[in-house]
Amino acid sequence: MSKTADAVIIGGGALGASVFYHLTRLGMRDVALLEKGELASGSTGDSAAFVRQHYSNEVSIRLVRKSLEFFQAFPDEFDGAEVFTSTGWLFLVPPEAADVFDVNIARLRDEGVKTWPISVEDAAEELPGLNTDGIARVAFEPESGYVDPGAMVRALASKGEANGGEVRLRSPATGIAANGNANTVSTPGGDVEARVVVNAAGPWAGEVGRWMGLDLPLELSREQDIVVRPPADAPKLRRCVSNMVDRTYIRPTADGNVLIGTGHPKENEPVPADSYRKEADEEFARETSRLLGRRFPALGGSAVAHGWAGLYTITPDWNMILDRSPANESHYLAVGGSGHSFKLAPAMGQCLAEMIVEGEARTVDISPLRAGRFDDGAALRSTYGGNRA
Ligand SMILES: Cc1cc2nc3c(=O)[nH]c(=O)nc-3n(C[C@H](O)[C@H](O)[C@H](O)COP(=O)(O)OP(=O)(O)OC[C@H]3O[C@@H](n4cnc5c(N)ncnc54)[C@H](O)[C@@H]3O)c2cc1C
Missing domain, CATH: 3.30.9.10 (D-Amino Acid Oxidase, subunit A, domain 2)
Structure with missing residues (x-):
């Protein structure tokens, strides 16, 4: 692996693979995806992978609509790969x-x-x-249905590689040393100097968050x-x-x-x-x-x-945190899937990639998913409770 990267993404599940693919699609070439095991070996591989649109807050409705369009157009973008079954x-x-x-x-x-x-x-x-x-x-x-989650992640990862990015399997990140906006991500194969680091570590996001100086509210x-x-x-x-x-x-x-x-x-x-x-x-x-x-x-x-x-x-309001870190502007968070975010991953990855490359998300306004919402009384409400947000 090259010793420098514009962006290092920690985690090869649905969120990490989506951010990886979308960063390369927006023209970032020097992007490395670190996965400690195999692609989709975390929550994504265990997902029931339902794609339904019945959400009760605008941000999730808009994200799922965009993601459904992505699943429907998947074969066109990904060389004929069929990962989505539209059952209704x-x-x-x-x-x-x-x-x-x-x-x-x-x-x-x-x-x-x-x-x-x-x-x-x-x-x-x-x-x-x-x-x-x-x-x-x-x-x-x-139009709703379900997806083969492992197949989707593998397709995103290989298209991101075809676009110039690098996927590194069985390559755990073991720490992050930040000096302003210069980051050193350590791995057993050597350090990587990175301008941007993305925490997409699923159930391990709390640990990666601590390396970023954050105490993330995750259970x-x-x-x-x-x-x-x-x-x-x-x-x-x-x-x-x-x-x-x-x-x-x-x-x-x-x-x-x-x-x-x-x-x-x-x-x-x-x-x-x-x-x-x-x-x-x-x-x-x-x-x-x-x-x-x-x-x-x-x-x-x-x-x-x-x-x-x-x-x-799980986050306190059962919705992901999708944001730049409040502690360091070169760190980004796609954490806390709360049992329903596989289906949102395509649009969430696109929005976070836009924030990284262009300064803000254009596809959907993701400010309701900001990291600070739990401290400023802006947690999202869930009409039906739990992950039926
Ligand atoms: C049983 C079950 C059913 C579900 N059903 C649905 C559903 O029907 N619909 C839906 O939308 N969602 C569903 N979900 C939720 C959905 O699967 C998750 O929200 C989503 O897959 C989370 O993806 P992720 O990329 O954030 O995390 P993960 O898929 O867990 O990916 C994180 C990755 O990071 C890697 N990693 C961690 N630490 C490091 C490190 N230090 N270095 C390198 N790599 C690291 C891990 O190995 C892992 O592969 C379900 C979840 C479960 C468990």
Whole structure:
């Protein structure tokens, strides 16, 4: 690796790869992406990777719209690579959230999101075998779906390399020494002098933040998903579903199985980034299978194929910090994905790259995601709670 760089990005997940790609796209050539393991080996590789647009604050709505356009145009920009499956998405809402749901739908439509309410009967047609008990409202987004997160990160990284950047795998950053705007990033392979350093270290962002002189407000929580194999005669699930009634998220997988996890409200499960149980718990598999069978009785007899646990890195308002560091103007932060930021990574990376190269983000005004918002009373509000921001 060259011993100097215009920018060093620490972390090869969705955020780091997106910043890397967009920096090279804006003409920065001497950009190095440091990844301590393999690409997408952190939260990104464990992501359920839903892409839905039902957010309740403007900044997230605008970021997800831009990101959806990016996913839709992916094959054109990335040599035919298909990483996005547009299944359509349904949001099942209980009576107690019906009022905020109506307000949200109006806001989303004002922002240009292609979404509308559908009747519970129509939802049952979209989702054959659906038990409609307890469902008061349903939102439909015909264009939403899910992504193959590892494939997306690899495509961004290799395009960034084709544009002149350098990806270094199994290359942990081990410290940052800052002297004004001159930074020395240490790695076992030698130091790199860098004008700009980006912290995109996912669950390890707190540690990298300390090297930057910051005490970032981040908490980790273990998050589990399972994949089940439906009985052969069960109706096929073709759409992605966020089910606020039973607090589950459910989607088809590329090979005809069904992925399921549990939504909020729920307790966080704090764990250290480097030592936690990476398999799903038996009790979790049993309970989520039960919830799946309650909502889709024909899927009740599904066999658990596999399961895993990954990490949410959570900020106090469940939204990322995407900003220049308040402590050093050559340091940048893309931290605290809070369980929903894979889908936002394309536009977030573009905005941060614009801030680095051009001084401010042009694509979306990301000032609501600034680092100082928790101290100046400007934390974002989440209509439904948790990561349904
Ligand atoms: C189970 C689960 C389900 C999820 N479902 C969804 C979903 O449906 N939709 C959605 O939008 N989001 C979802 N998320 C959230 C989403 O996956 C994350 O917000 C997003 O992937 C975070 O990306 P990142 O790049 O910030 O972090 P990561 O993917 O964790 O990347 C950080 C990288 O930095 C590397 N690194 C750390 N320290 C160093 C160092 N010192 N030197 C070099 N490299 C370093 C790590 O190895 C890692 O690869 C889910 C998350 C989980 C865990």
